[in-house]
Amino acid sequence: MRLGEKLRYLRLVEGTLRGLNREMTQQDLARALKKETGRGLSQSYLSQIESGARPHLTNASRMLLARFFKVHPGYLVDDPEGYHTELTSDLRATEDRLDLWLIAGAEQFARDPELSHALLQVAKHYDTRKSLVLLGAILETPELVERLAEVLKPGLAAPPHRGHRVRRPVGAKL
Numbered sequence: 001m002r003l004g005e006k007l008r009y010l011r012l013v014e015g016t017l018r019g020l021n022r023e024m025t026q027q028d029l030a031r032a033l034k035k036e037t038g039r040g041l042s043q044s045y046l047s048q049i050e051s052g053a054r055p056h057l058t059n060a061s062r063m064l065l066a067r068f069f070k071v072h073p074g075y076l077v078d079d080p081e082g083y084h085t086e087l088t089s090d091l092r093a094t095e096d097r098l099d100l101w102l103i104a105g106a107e108q109f110a111r112d113p114e115l116s117h118a119l120l121q122v123a124k125h126y127d128t129r130k131s132l133v134l135l136g137a138i139l140e141t142p143e144l145v146e147r148l149a150e151v152l153k154p155g156l157a158a159p160p161h162r163g164h165r166v167r168r169p170v171g172a173k174l
Contacts, residue, residue, distance in 0.1 A: 003057070003078050004050040005100070010069045012103060016124075021117070023107075026050070032068070039064055098128045 001009075012023040024032070026046040034040035041061060048054035057065070057076060066073040102123035106116040125131045138144055149156050 001078075001096075002052065003055065003076060004052050006076065007046070007050050007065070009103075010065075010071070012120075014069060016120075022110075033064065037064060037068060041065075095128050098132070099123045102128065 008023075011026070011029055015022050015024040015028070018024070020028075026043045029046060030040055030043045041064065045054070045061075049057065055078070062073050062076045065071075065076055102119045106119035106123070109115045109119065122128060122131050122135075138148065
């Protein structure tokens with residue numbers, strides 16, 4: 001994982017831990033660092049780190065962020081290609097990619113708080129793949145979808161029944 005991805009992930013987790021119901025923005029992080037540690041980093045510096053324009057942290061910045069996020073300073077570096085901190089399998093790598101994809105989707109649909117929250121919930125689940133496979137199985141039984149919606153989300157309006165919606169592959173001709 002790249003340093004910028006790690007910092008973005010830490011902001012997401014920290015926002016959740018602080019009850020923000022969203023990731024901490026770079027500006028939130030800059031303010032919290034200043035308030036809680038007496039030292040700070042600018043929002044533009046954080047942006048450069050996350051975008052990859054600044055691929056390395058100074059030691060002082062690394063120590064400050066490590067203390068703030070309560071992680072080991074060694075975590076705040078790019079991992080070598082193919083490096084994993086634990087014994088892992090292709091399945092775990094798939095889980096990591098799914099989680100990042102879902103988090104990006106949650107950000108993309110931030111204007112729909114319910115959808116954004118649902119995507120984040122799946123990403124935070126310990127077994128993302130299993131969650132999505134289970135969702136697929138539920139969707140194969142439309143009556144089950146409607147029944148679960150009635151029980152779990154009574155206010156969720158059901159669209160008119162149109163059967164299964166079939167999507168064409170990207171680039172397919174009409």
